[in-house]
Amino acid sequence: MSARVVRLLAILLCLASPLAGCAVDSPDGIDDVGLVPGGKADGSDYSPCELDAVVAYLNGGPSEAELYESGLHRRASKNLAEAFAGPDGARGTDDDGFADIAAVDAVSWVGPVAMRQLVEMVQDRCLAPAAPSAEVIMSPQPYEQSHVATVEALIREVPDNGRIDIAMYSYSDANVGDALEDAVRRGVRVRFLFESANADRSSPEGSKSARLEEMGVEVRYVNKIMHHKFAILNGPRDDLALAETGVLVTGSGNWSNGAATRFDENTLVFRGNSELNLRYQREFNYLWDNGREFVWNEDLAPIGHLDIT
Numbered sequence: 001m002s003a004r005v006v007r008l009l010a011i012l013l014c015l016a017s018p019l020a021g022c023a024v025d026s027p028d029g030i031d032d033v034g035l036v037p038g039g040k041a042d043g044s045d046y047s048p049c050e051l052d053a054v055v056a057y058l059n060g061g062p063s064e065a066e067l068y069e070s071g072l073h074r075r076a077s078k079n080l081a082e083a084f085a086g087p088d089g090a091r092g093t094d095d096d097g098f099a100d101i102a103a104v105d106a107v108s109w110v111g112p113v114a115m116r117q118l119v120e121m122v123q124d125r126c127l128a129p130a131a132p133s134a135e136v137i138m139s140p141q142p143y144e145q146s147h148v149a150t151v152e153a154l155i156r157e158v159p160d161n162g163r164i165d166i167a168m169y170s171y172s173d174a175n176v177g178d179a180l181e182d183a184v185r186r187g188v189r190v191r192f193l194f195e196s197a198n199a200d201r202s203s204p205e206g207s208k209s210a211r212l213e214e215m216g217v218e219v220r221y222v223n224k225i226m227h228h229k230f231a232i233l234n235g236p237r238d239d240l241a242l243a244e245t246g247v248l249v250t251g252s253g254n255w256s257n258g259a260a261t262r263f264d265e266n267t268l269v270f271r272g273n274s275e276l277n278l279r280y281q282r283e284f285n286y287l288w289d290n291g292r293e294f295v296w297n298e299d300l301a302p303i304g305h306l307d308i309t
Contacts, residue, residue: 026075032111034118035101046119051101053122054115056239058084058104059097060161066187070121076107076114083107092301125241132272139253139265146260147253147267148173154233154247154269155179161187163237163303165284167228169195170254171208177215184216189303191237193228193287197221197294204296213297220291229254232284235277237305243274243281250280282308 028034035046061084062070067077083103086095098104105115137147152175158164164183171177171194184190192212194200198221200207209219235246253265270276285305 026109027073027113028076028109028111030108032109034105034110034112034115046115047126049126050119050123052241053125054118055098055101055104056125057118057122057161060238061091061096062161062187066161072117072121073114075109076117079107079109080104130245130272132270132274134271134273135269137251137267137269139259139263139267140261143257143261147249147251147265148176148255148257148260150267150269151231151249151255152176152179154231154249155183158183158188158234162189162234164188164190164231164233165193165235165237165281165288166191166231167193167226167284167287168231168255169227169229170256171196172254172256173260176255177211180212180217181215190217191284191288191303192217192219193226193284193291194219194221194294195226198223198226201294204294209294210296213294213300216297216300218300218303219294219296220288221294222287222291226287228287230280230284232277232281236281236308237285237303240278240306240308243277245272246277247271248273248276248280278308281305 035051058080062081064077064081067081068074072080082089084096084098085091086093086097088095104110104118137145137150139146141147143149152173155164155176156179162183164180180190194209194212196207197209197219200209201221204210209221212219229252230248230250233247233249234242235248236243248270249267250270251265251267253259253263253267259265285308288305
């Protein structure tokens, strides 16, 4: 049976049963393809980077609502969100995700319009990265010019559904906390290696570590003194290409008012330094894998990462 006949039958079925919720007004047909057959970007206007970015974005597991709100038409949003869950229909299992762009294209109601919308959603990932840069902030400073104010601003710049990894000896700044909470609400996945969690675990209720987990930040600690003070903002946790654009913040200063306005400290901000982003990400991953969970918010889903060799 030809695709045209199948589409006609689908439309007739929807007309006969309006309650079925069929999207006969979808800008794509049920069996339309978004790319010409025969290869990843053969004959299309999309670059391999753009198509890889589409797959990476969808494999992040955006919901139907998130896809629709980001600009994808409704029928494709629904079917892609369902297809992500794999044959078992359950998220968080081994069959989640799309193997390649062909698997995305094979989903019903994903045609040329949906493919264009998906590419538009991720095009910024394929722009030529800005030249790497470095900035140094010395403390003490007025709060507005301090490293803590800079960290808050950088957290707020992390895109929706991005990622943040933090290793911090001491943290107490309320504005940074507000920025982290807002980031989690925007879908940013945050991991926090926190020295204080080692002590907080003995009496967790009301502790800083518990507050972080209550806002949706996954917290771990290492079984020795962890004196790091660094953060990787939208770096290569689960997408090595992001090493070229990620932001690394590191130095001597904790995220506290004292470190910002009273103590002698240094903080470095590196933008787009692939080598440093990968090295710091590898160290963070090592500590995370060998750290211990701060058990408080048991509803938090574990956040994984790629191996960096």
